[in-house]
Amino acid sequence: MTAAVRNPHPLEFLFHPRSIAVVGVSSNPDGFANLSFLQPLIDSRFPGPLYPVNPHGGVICGLKAYKSIREVPPPLDHVIVSIPKAFVPGVMTDCAAQGVRTVSMFTAGFADSGDESGRELGQQVLSIARSAGIRVIGPNCVGIYCPASGLSFNSALPRDGGGVAFISQSGRYAQEFAATGARRGLRFSKVISYGNASDLNESDFMDYLAHDPETRLAAAYIEGARDGRRLCEALGAASQRKPVLIVKGGSSPAGARTAATHTSSLAGSEALWDALFLQSRAGRAESLEDLMDAVLAFSLMKPPQGRGVAIIGGGGGASVLAADACTRAGLNIPELSLELQAKLRGTVPEAGTSVRNPVDFAPGMLFQPRLFSDTIRLSASSPDVHTLIVHVVLGIPGRADADMWEALTDAIVDAGKACGRPLMLVTGDADNPPALEVVASIRRKCNPAGFPAYATMGQAIRALSHVVKCYC
Amino acid sequence: MTAAVRNPHPLEFLFHPRSIAVVGVSSNPDGFANLSFLQPLIDSRFPGPLYPVNPHGGVICGLKAYKSIREVPPPLDHVIVSIPKAFVPGVMTDCAAQGVRTVSMFTAGFADSGDESGRELGQQVLSIARSAGIRVIGPNCVGIYCPASGLSFNSALPRDGGGVAFISQSGRYAQEFAATGARRGLRFSKVISYGNASDLNESDFMDYLAHDPETRLAAAYIEGARDGRRLCEALGAASQRKPVLIVKGGSSPAGARTAATHTSSLAGSEALWDALFLQSRAGRAESLEDLMDAVLAFSLMKPPQGRGVAIIGGGGGASVLAADACTRAGLNIPELSLELQAKLRGTVPEAGTSVRNPVDFAPGMLFQPRLFSDTIRLSASSPDVHTLIVHVVLGIPGRADADMWEALTDAIVDAGKACGRPLMLVTGDADNPPALEVVASIRRKCNPAGFPAYATMGQAIRALSHVVKCYC
Incomplete structure (x- = not known):
């Protein structure tokens, strides 16, 4: 596995953890977190140590399992969390104690649950992370596929990389885009599922992709902008350098109320988004299929010289x-x-x-x-x-x-x-x-x-x- | 093979020929007209006699071949013509002599060729047909698929019928709609490819379908209307009785000039067609795929009671x-x-x-x-x-x-x-x-x-x- 070309961007460290722990794996080899997180990292030959974490310890996917994050030998850079939400604050406290740099959280039911207790729990988790300087991807996400670094959320994805980046608030769309795209011939620099965007959000990732030399095209599925002005700047910076294509979810009232329960996103008014697309010169696709077809054309074909x-x-x-x-x-x-x-x-x-x-x-x-x-x-x-x-x-x-x-x-x-x-x-x-x-x-x-x-x-x-x- | 339910419409006879001759079949079993016209009739068990016609006679597809239409034993009701255009007037004269009632003509290069000689030849053929009272389907078409009568243009199509009718100026679309539709679960009353519409045209067929008890839904691919008022009446009559869905080809200048060379159709102005759709209450689909998806919903689902x-x-x-x-x-x-x-x-x-x-x-x-x-x-x-x-x-x-x-x-x-x-x-x-x-x-x-x-x-x-x- 060759190291990825380094991007001078401050978020570059996200894609180069020295070690990864997966919390929530099971002694059952078909456990969800085993198949979705640990095994893909093994199969994509992540070069650093991998630490399964399960309260019973033992051996999981052929690796020594640890009973808690605190027992994992340092340095531990990245932790993937797939456990019931009530246990997340404890794990985050352990991560803080271990000097973890990033947590990718599959666990959902925080702000997206729509109830006060879920929202409060999410705030609690975030404030532990913030005081410890931990950056959070998610919650409610499948995390990062970056073949050049051996990061993956699906064992079937290709190990060779390419120039397409996709960031997505929907985990299923991140999975579908990567898997279907790969079968149709796309190769990826980074696919990032970022769910509720409680900490790292669409603007952070788009700004990163704008400056990422490995990324020749940036695509996104976005339900809401945490900060419209910042997103517009990030999109503008990206589209000055490479093609940018966005699918915006929640453009109808029914879609917007679903986005609120899906990723606790405020979808924003259509007029606002129209202005954002116009100003940033990012392209707009209507569906994931439309996006995939367009990305295929952008990434395979040389640009045409006109409309004929x-x-x-x-x-x-x-x-x-x-x-x-x-x-x-x-x-x-x-x-x-x-x-x-x-x-x-x-x-x-x-x-x-x-x-x-x-x-x-x-x-x-x-x-x-x-x-x-x-x-x-x-x-x-x-x-x-x-x-x-x-x-x-x-x-x-x-x-x-x-x-x-x-x-x-x-x-x-x-x-x-x-x-x-x-x-x-x-x-x-x-x-x-x-x-x-x-x-x-x-x-x-x-x-x-x-x-x-x-x-x-x-x-x-x-x-x-x-x-x-x-x-x- | 059970006989189709008879429609009192004057064109019902088109779907019940007593016998069929195919002109242009070859001693090579893979000949185009053999595979496209004669073999499908054999495979769909057309109940009457089938007469291959080839200048050398012999045995074709296991049937005695005749050297000309004139040698075929009467009564001969229907003739399928797939020969170079220069020979068509002679064959049409033979058909007139034999008392043939309908000719389905695959041969192209008449009005669709865009040149004067092709147009004149087409006129000559048509005037022979008219004086003999022969109705012509085409030219430039693959004719009729009517499984209830054992008529077919593709051996792979199902022998059982259903409630969907499709008329098409494009032969490829008739083929695709029948074959793909069948694989997706549609069953057909009639699929009619009618090409240049030199004699029988969209209004004739739509008027027939309006009154056809076997047809529960009428779909069409139309490039031009020979008589806009008549088509509007026929569409209106049909859509009062059953769902009607049309794909209109040639709505752009480039599409219109292609329609002119494809089936010598005058595509007409968009405003005119908008009015025609509005007045007749026929539905409009944008592509063959869109039409297929819609027809599937109409023919499988029971109608919803609202928009929710x-x-x-x-x-x-x-x-x-x-x-x-x-x-x-x-x-x-x-x-x-x-x-x-x-x-x-x-x-x-x-x-x-x-x-x-x-x-x-x-x-x-x-x-x-x-x-x-x-x-x-x-x-x-x-x-x-x-x-x-x-x-x-x-x-x-x-x-x-x-x-x-x-x-x-x-x-x-x-x-x-x-x-x-x-x-x-x-x-x-x-x-x-x-x-x-x-x-x-x-x-x-x-x-x-x-x-x-x-x-x-x-x-x-x-x-x-x-x-x-x-x-x-």
């Missing part, structure tokens, strides 16, 4: 609706020049097709990779075309089709590389195992070439519109 | 964004009464959860089907809740999880049935084979109970908003 899109594929109806959807999304579908149309006519069979852009050809072209790649190259030669969206009909391929898809994907990748334009691929939904395998094989070829793949045209177009809004 | 939605599942962020998205879609998320919240508190573990609606509980509830179903029942007992949206985290289940999902699905289905409210299930994207199998097994249980399943919350909410717009 060529749509290339088989299917007249799909071409028509793609043109409509691009237009709605603020993209242009420039009509190709007559010369270019004439050249394309030499490639694309005539019947039931179009060469004006969208370039729509007969389904048989799927079996003629050379014609397909010629069409891509010719379409990309228009100076008004800045991005290519190529759509193929995945259908229900049998085994015999795997070769066809392989040849076709190679042709698309080669043509895309040759023409030097950003390219997105739309495959259609994969709802059966052979189709899944085809999509996986398409991704294995397209991702390294910088060409993201999407199931639907709508996903690709929404993702591209985020990219174009940021760069053009 | 309860959102039930594990994941605070997902609950917050679901509430926001429902609000944007014009749905209500009523806060549950304090009594009901108190009852739910007895069921839902406290920490990190909410019972106000959305009802958000800890992930562990997935393993406690009884608690899950109690939660559904209690939430549904609110008089302000008309539809339930239940979301589960599909994650990456291994084999060991199959039993858990089975028990959970049973609990959801039982609770949904017991409470008598429409219910939608959101599973998350299935991007690996075990997850696909879980989704398939969830559908096998939920579909018959009338509870449609969706991959994303956004899909479920958009679908529900179409349903609510129609009924509430």
Whole structure:
């Protein structure tokens, strides 16, 4: 495990604990805290000592367990807490005695419970932490995934890192974004689930990400801003340096009251958030899926030089609706020049097709990779075309089709590389195992070439519109 | 094969040919017209005689082939044409001589080619048909799927029928809608691909569907209206009797110019179409995926009695964004009464959860089907809740999880049935084979109970908003 590039930011220490204790692990190997916190640290090969803490001691996940934090040999930098809330003040006092620097708290039911006793307990925990100089992540969070440092909250996540950061008030979203994103080809600098934000909050983390050289794109799921002005500054600082994309939860009254019980967040008025987005120039996504699609485009594709899109594929109806959807999304579908149309006519069979852009050809072209790649190259030669969206009909391929898809994907990748334009691929939904395998094989070829793949045209177009809004 | 219920409409004969010839089949069993037209008719057990037509005669798909239409023994009611366009006038003349009643024409390159010679050829073909009283479907189409009559354009489509009709100017969309819809649980009365609409057009088919007792819902992909007033009347007549949902292609200049080359359609102005939707009260979907999701909700669920939605599942962020998205879609998320919240508190573990609606509980509830179903029942007992949206985290289940999902699905289905409210299930994207199998097994249980399943919350909410717009 190589050490992460150090960020001069004061919060950099969060990502480099010398040792970690996990409080709340069980002698049952399938215990929640074992599977969710201790085992992932083992599997991601955290380089320092790991200390399971359980009142009965013993051996847990193959490691010597300690009966309390106080028994752990110093230095102890980081503690993960997953125990009933009533026990948390005691553990925090132990952490203070041990000189712990950060506590990541899964335990919930404090301010998020909505009742006075939970709120008071949270305050008590926080004041112990503050007097001891302990920084708290959470409560009500799954903490940090930072593969470069061997920090993880899920054993299935990749051990290699990348340039995407995601901070999230929702633990499930942090888990989903990391796991689904990894399967689609994203690699992460840091994923941080920060729950109630009782101490470290969205502004702290966004300010950190703004200055983090490992992070090339900062994404976030935020329910409430503890300090709107500070968040706006942090977002502004980040978006001057890298793409920033936010999903804001709680934009409706029903969403806002749910955010209050979820992470005790004050969602704030929509007008305020609109102003914040406008001023900070951070992009806004509507859902986690939308965010994921956009992040994939940002992190795989090189930036397009303009709003012009060529749509290339088989299917007249799909071409028509793609043109409509691009237009709605603020993209242009420039009509190709007559010369270019004439050249394309030499490639694309005539019947039931179009060469004006969208370039729509007969389904048989799927079996003629050379014609397909010629069409891509010719379409990309228009100076008004800045991005290519190529759509193929995945259908229900049998085994015999795997070769066809392989040849076709190679042709698309080669043509895309040759023409030097950003390219997105739309495959259609994969709802059966052979189709899944085809999509996986398409991704294995397209991702390294910088060409993201999407199931639907709508996903690709929404993702591209985020990219174009940021760069053009 | 039982005969379809007869519709008194004058176009009913289209769906009951006594015999069918397919012109353009090949001695190569993988020939396009063999696989696309002749074999599907054989596989769907069309009850009358089938006549392959090929200039060399012989035996094709196990059937005696005829060298021309003129050699086919009468009566010949229906002819499918898939040959180069130059030969079409000759075949149409033969059809006239044989007393053929309908021709479905896959051949393209007539008015859709955009050149004068193609347009003239199309006119010539049409005038032969008109003088002989032959009705034409297409050209540039894949024709009719009507399982009750044994008509089909795809061997993989189910032989059992249902209440959904779809008419489409795009052949690929007709294919996709039928195949994907069938896999998701839809069953069809008629799917009609009608391409250029040179003779029979959207108004003819919509008027037919309005009066078709087999059709309980009429969906369409339309690029242009040959006669706006007539289409408005037909849509109005249909939407008085059953839900009608349209995707309009060509709403942007780029989409419109593509529609012109795709099916030679004049897309018409957006203002005109807005008026047409308003006046006819037909619903409007934005994409084929959106249409599919909505049709699934219409055809599986019983109609909700209002706009109130309860959102039930594990994941605070997902609950917050679901509430926001429902609000944007014009749905209500009523806060549950304090009594009901108190009852739910007895069921839902406290920490990190909410019972106000959305009802958000800890992930562990997935393993406690009884608690899950109690939660559904209690939430549904609110008089302000008309539809339930239940979301589960599909994650990456291994084999060991199959039993858990089975028990959970049973609990959801039982609770949904017991409470008598429409219910939608959101599973998350299935991007690996075990997850696909879980989704398939969830559908096998939920579909018959009338509870449609969706991959994303956004899909479920958009679908529900179409349903609510129609009924509430």
